[in-house]
Each structure stands twice: as C-alpha cells, then as structure tokens.
Amino acid sequence: MEKIFIICVEDQREVLNAVLKDLESFEAVFFLEGCESADEAEELLDEIDAGGNYIGLLICDHIMPGKSGIELLIEVNRDPRFSYTKKLLLTGLATHQDTINAINSAAIDRYIEKPWNVDALQAQVRTLLAQFIFDQGIAYEKYLPYLDQGVVLERVRKGG
Amino acid sequence: MKETLVQVNTEWLRTTYFSDPARRIRLQAGEILLYENQHNERLFFVIEGTLHGYLGYETGEPFEAFRSGQNHFLGVYSYFSRTHKSYSTVIAQTDCELAYIDGDQADTIEEDGMGFAEHFLPVVVEEIYMRQLLTQRMTIQNQKTTRKLFHAEKMATLGQLAAGLAHELNNAVGVITRQGQQLAAWAEDIVRNDDDSGALYLFQKGLQQGSSLSTVDQRRRRRDLEDRFDLPAAVARQAAAAGLDDADLAALGKDPAEKLARFFPYFEAGLAFHDLNAAAVHASQVVRSVKELGVANHSLRIATDVAETIRQAAMLLKDPLKGIALDMQLTPGMTLEANPGELVQVWVNLIKNACEALHGQGRRNPAIAVGAVREGDTARIAISDNGPGIPPDLLPHIFQPDVTTKVEGLSFGLGLGLSILQKIVDNLRGKVEVSSRPGATVFTVKLPLNYEL
Numbered sequence: 001m002e003k004i005f006i007i008c009v010e011d012q013r014e015v016l017n018a019v020l021k022d023l024e025s026f027e028a029v030f031f032l033e034g035c036e037s038a039d040e041a042e043e044l045l046d047e048i049d050a051g052g053n054y055i056g057l058l059i060c061d062h063i064m065p066g067k068s069g070i071e072l073l074i075e076v077n078r079d080p081r082f083s084y085t086k087k088l089l090l091t092g093l094a095t096h097q098d099t100i101n102a103i104n105s106a107a108i109d110r111y112i113e114k115p116w117n118v119d120a121l122q123a124q125v126r127t128l129l130a131q132f133i134f135d136q137g138i139a140y141e142k143y144l145p146y147l148d149q150g151v152v153l154e155r156v157r158k159g160g
Numbered sequence: 161m162k163e164t165l166v167q168v169n170t171e172w173l174r175t176t177y178f179s180d181p182a183r184r185i186r187l188q189a190g191e192i193l194l195y196e197n198q199h200n201e202r203l204f205f206v207i208e209g210t211l212h213g214y215l216g217y218e219t220g221e222p223f224e225a226f227r228s229g230q231n232h233f234l235g236v237y238s239y240f241s242r243t244h245k246s247y248s249t250v251i252a253q254t255d256c257e258l259a260y261i262d263g264d265q266a267d268t269i270e271e272d273g274m275g276f277a278e279h280f281l282p283v284v285v286e287e288i289y290m291r292q293l294l295t296q297r298m299t300i301q302n303q304k305t306t307r308k309l310f311h312a313e314k315m316a317t318l319g320q321l322a323a324g325l326a327h328e329l330n331n332a333v334g335v336i337t338r339q340g341q342q343l344a345a346w347a348e349d350i351v352r353n354d355d356d357s358g359a360l361y362l363f364q365k366g367l368q369q370g371s372s373l374s375t376v377d378q379r380r381r382r383r384d385l386e387d388r389f390d391l392p393a394a395v396a397r398q399a400a401a402a403g404l405d406d407a408d409l410a411a412l413g414k415d416p417a418e419k420l421a422r423f424f425p426y427f428e429a430g431l432a433f434h435d436l437n438a439a440a441v442h443a444s445q446v447v448r449s450v451k452e453l454g455v456a457n458h459s460l461r462i463a464t465d466v467a468e469t470i471r472q473a474a475m476l477l478k479d480p481l482k483g484i485a486l487d488m489q490l491t492p493g494m495t496l497e498a499n500p501g502e503l504v505q506v507w508v509n510l511i512k513n514a515c516e517a518l519h520g521q522g523r524r525n526p527a528i529a530v531g532a533v534r535e536g537d538t539a540r541i542a543i544s545d546n547g548p549g550i551p552p553d554l555l556p557h558i559f560q561p562d563v564t565t566k567v568e569g570l571s572f573g574l575g576l577g578l579s580i581l582q583k584i585v586d587n588l589r590g591k592v593e594v595s596s597r598p599g600a601t602v603f604t605v606k607l608p609l610n611y612e613l
Contacts (some may be wrong), residue, residue: 014435016375021432033379036376044379087263139488
C-alpha cells in the first residue's frame with residue numbers, strides 16, 4: 001500500500017509545531033513530516049521517493065536561512081521525480097511582486113499568508129490533496145473524508 | 161587664485177586708473193569696506209590684503225559670497241549698475257590697502273580711442289562669471305540642506321511612528337505573555353493534582369523544553385524507538401516528539417504505549433504554552449528593534465573602547481560565525497563617547513549580515529575580515545566578506561528601513577537592521593558606507609573619536 005506524505009518546511013520551531021498541530025487530523029490517513037530547513041527537506045524527499053512513496057503536498061515557509069522556500073520549490077518543481085507534488089507556500093512576506101515571482105518561477109499551486117487561518121489552511125490542503133490523488137489515479141475512497149468534496153465530485157463526474 | 165574667464169589687463173588698468181595717491185584707503189583686519197545694500201559709487205582695486213564678501217551679514221548667519229585679494233577688483237556691480245548698491249558686505253580679513261576710482265572718471269576717453277567702459281568690459285564679464293559661480297554654489301548648498309532636512313524629517317516621522325507602534329504592540333504582547341504564563345501556571349496546578357505523576361512530568365517537559373529535538377533528530381529517534389523498543393510507529397513518534405530518553409520510557413512502566421497515549425496530550429499542552437511564550441518573546445524583540453529605529457538612547461554615553469565593542473559582537477555571534485574564517489585586526493585604545501550597547505549592536509548587525517551572505521551561498525573558504533584603524537581623529541572600521549555581493553540595483557537603497565538584502569536567510573529583523581545602524585552611527589556624528597561586488601562586500605564605519613581617556 002502506497003504512503004502519501006505531507007511535508008512542512010519551516011525554520012522556526014514554534015511555527016512548525018503550530019502548522020503540524022493544525023494538520024494533525026490528516027495523519028489518520030496521510031503521513032505528516034516536519035523539516036527545519038530546505039536541505040533537510042530535500043534529503044527527506046529523496047528518502048521517501050527511494051522508498052517508493054508519494055509526496056502529495058509540500059508546504060513551505062518563504063524566508064529561511066540558507067536556501068529559501070522559493071528556491072526549494074523551484075528545485076522540486078524542476079525535479080521530474082516530484083513533478084506531481086502539490087506545492088503550497090506559507091508566507092509572511094506576501095508582497096505583491098514577491099508572490100508573483102514565486103508563483104511564476106516555482107509553479108506554486110497555492111499560497112497562504114501568515115498568520116494563517118486554520119480552516120482556510122485545512123481547506124487548501126484538502127483541495128490540493130484531492131487534486132493530487134485524482135491526478136495520480138490513486139484509489140481515493142480511503143482518503144475521501146480528508147479531500148475537498150467539490151474537487152472529488154468534479155473529478156468523479158469527469159472520470160465517469 | 162581667482163578663476164579667470166577673460167583676459168584682464170590688470171597691470172595696465174592699475175597704472176592707468178588706480179595710481180592717484182589721493183584715492184587710496186587703508187583698512188585694518190575686521191573693518192568693513194561696504195555693507196550690503198550700501199550706496200557705492202567707487203570701484204576698488206586691491207593693492208594688498210584679503211577681503212571676504214558675505215550675504216546676509218546682518219542676519220547673523222552670513223553666507224560667504226566671495227574672497228578677494230591682491231590685484232582683484234571690488235564693487236564692480238555697484239559701480240557699474242544704475243542702483244549703485246553693494247550686494248554684499250565686504251570685510252577686510254587682513255590689513256588692506258585699496259585704490260579706487262569714482263563716478264567722475266567714467267566719461268574719460270583714453271589715447272587708444274576706447275572708452276572707459278570698454279576697458280573695464282573684461283572686468284565686468286568676469287564679475288558676471290563669478291556671480292554665476294556663486295549662484296551655482298548656493299544652489300548646491302541649498303540642495304544639500306534640503307536633502308539633509310528631508311532625511312531628518314523622514315527619520316523623525318518614522319521614529320514617531322515606531323514609538324507609537326512599539327507602545328501599542330508592547331501592550332498587546334505584554335498581555336499575551338503574562339496571561340500565557342498565568343494560564344500555564346494554572347494548567348500546571350491542575351495537572352499536578354492528577355493522580356499519575358507521568359502527566360505532570362510530560363506537561364513540564366513540554367513547558368520547559370519545548371521541542372528539544374530537531375526534526376532530523378526526532379526522525380532518527382523515532383526509528384531507533386521502533387527498532388529497539390518495538391514501539392508502534394504512532395507511539396514512537398510521540399515519544400520522539402516529547403524528547404523522551406530511554407530512562408523516561410523505562411519510567412513509563414510495562415506498557416509505555418498505553419501510558420504515552422494517555423500522557424502525550426499533556427506534553428502538547430505544555431509545548432503550546434512554551435511556544436506561546438517563545439513567540440511572545442520574539443515579538444517583543446522585534447518591537448524593541450523597531451523602537452530603537454525611532455528612539456535614540458542618549459542617556460547612557462560613556463567612554464567606550466571601539467575594539468572592545470567589536471570583540472563583544474564577535475563573541476555574541478559565535479554560532480553564526482561557525483565555519484567562517486574571521487580575521488580581526490583591531491587597533492587598541494580608540495575611545496569615543498557612546499552607548500557601548502548600541503555600538504555592539506552596530507557590529508553585530510554588520511557581522512551577522514556578512515555571515516548570512518556567506519551561509520546562503522555554500523561558498524568555499526568563507527571569510528570575514530574586521531579591521532579597525534585610527535585615521536587622525538577618526539576610527540575607521542571596515543567589515544568585509546567574500547560573499548556574493550549586494551545586487552547593484554539594491555545597493556543605493558540598503559539603508560532604507562523596508563529593504564532587506566536577505567531575501568534568503570532573514571531570520572529576524574524586518575529589514576530594519578541597516579537603517580537602525582545608520583541611525584546609531586548618525587547619532588555619533590559618524591558615517592557608514594558600503595561598496596560591493598561579487599567576492600568583496602565592505603561596510604565602512606567612520607566614527608569621530610571625540611573622547612580621549
């Protein structure tokens with residue numbers, strides 16, 4: 001049985017704890033991992049991929065020491081192994097230009113501004129995970145309670 | 161020497177017009193030849209001495225308009241103009257001797273057939289030229305003053321804004337901090353009354369230590385626990401998250417999984433209070449740095465050794481400096497009157513910036529050099545790194561409060577660092593400059609050494 005991972009990258013430990021806590025409910029069917037730097041995330045991505053598992057969603061902080069979130073997302077976007085991975089940028093620096101750059105250069109699927117609203121964050125995660133699962137043709141039934149119902153309905157109708 | 165635009169036959173003019181011994185005056189240093197707007201029908205020739213012309217001499221803020229010396233003409237404007245009014249106040253700087261002509265001679269015609277006015281045309285042209293130079297000088301002076309005023313105004317506005325913001329935010333953060341601590345204490349009391357001591361242990365662990373293991377170590381520990389203790393994945397994850405060591409697990413008894421499932425929420429509650437407090441502390445640090453931008457602390461100025469403050473800064477930055485070659489050449493004994501804390505902040509800021517520029521790049525042989533030397537009455541401190549350099553388009557703006565060069569690697573600071581730094585250096589009547597190209601970024605701070613021990 002395949003494992004689907006949600007990876008959160010955030011250099012500030014307290015912020016990472018808060019994100020992970022807010023996404024805790026997804027752990028019923030998904031695997032949730034936290035990373036404190038882009039380099040750490042890349043190692044973990046390699047490892048998960050080598051184990052034959054999926055990275056369904058990569059949630060990434062914007063500004064981090066060392067490699068920034070945008071750089072990480074750009075690299076992941078270029079890597080054919082992770083072309084399917086959904087990418088969400090969590091940013092405290094949502095200036096217009098910066099966000100445009102991020103979306104254009106890293107093919108980010110969504111961005112959320114800090115401080116985030118739990119419901120909005122969870123809703124975005126449900127939407128992206130639903131898209132990922134249908135894109136990949138993974139049997140969705142088991143994940144259903146954690147997927148966005150609108151996306152599911154649309155995809156099922158299309159597929160049917 | 162006075163700049164000359166046209167050929168003035170000074171010698172000829174002097175012997176022809178200024179040789180009447182009856183038309184001579186002597187001035188002592190400090191004496192005034194002409195007042196601004198004074199009626200004047202004389203054209204002077206300086207035989208000896210120096211005189212300066214001032215605008216607005218009566219206002220108490222005189223602006224030097226010209227300097228005049230031997231073989232120069234004075235009163236050209238008032239003599240030749242119809243108004244006959246001197247445009248400046250002319251004061252002898254040294255003892256002077258002047259010759260002059262007055263109105264009567266204006267109609268004489270010389271042997272060469274040229275009129276008086278024609279002979280003096282070059283002198284008049286030169287006067288016009290000098291006035292043009294003066295206007296330029298005044299315009300430049302004006303621009304400089306306006307720019308300075310504008311900068312001061314901007315800083316003052318920002319300062320007020322920052323102080324107001326800091327006040328409001330400090331109140332809010334203060335409530336969060338205090339109430340958070342109260343809540344934590346209250347929760348701790350409740351947990352203490354729980355019949356099992358494990359709950360209190362885990363609550364306190366969360367509250368006091370937070371997430372003690374990094375995410376990498378947590379994953380490692382998780383695997384270790386799964387292998388060695390044969391714990392289910394979910395339990396191993398919790399034990400790793402709570403940073404429990406082998407002894408802690410042993411203390412949980414025969415069935416650690418069951419106990420952990422029961423006690424883990426206590427750890428999470430403690431952790432939540434811990435993180436709440438950490439975030440509030442972080443927020444108040446940000447507030448403080450915003451406040452420092454606006455409010456300079458003049459209160460604590462003592463004789464401060466420059467080299468010592470640099471050493472302190474390097475000590476504070478031990479951690480970010482890891483893996484970077486630091487070369488410090490500090491001239492001892494340079495003291496100035498300053499707030500040592502502020503000065504340390506200046507160096508911390510610059511050295512930390514350099515570290516971040518280097519860390520972001522994975523560059524080989526990262527190095528920072530700090531040099532402090534005396535140049536006359538000034539301490540010159542240069543902090544250089546061999547990082548990638550500041551983008552040229554960003555360079556002119558880096559001292560503005562909203563600009564950060566650390567698009568990658570900003571851990572804290574809101575891009576306020578360099579503007580705070582400039583404010584501190586400004587207050588010490590110093591200067592900060594930057595030059596940057598790939599491989600060599602140099603921040604130079606010049607501080608006047610006005611205080612000698």
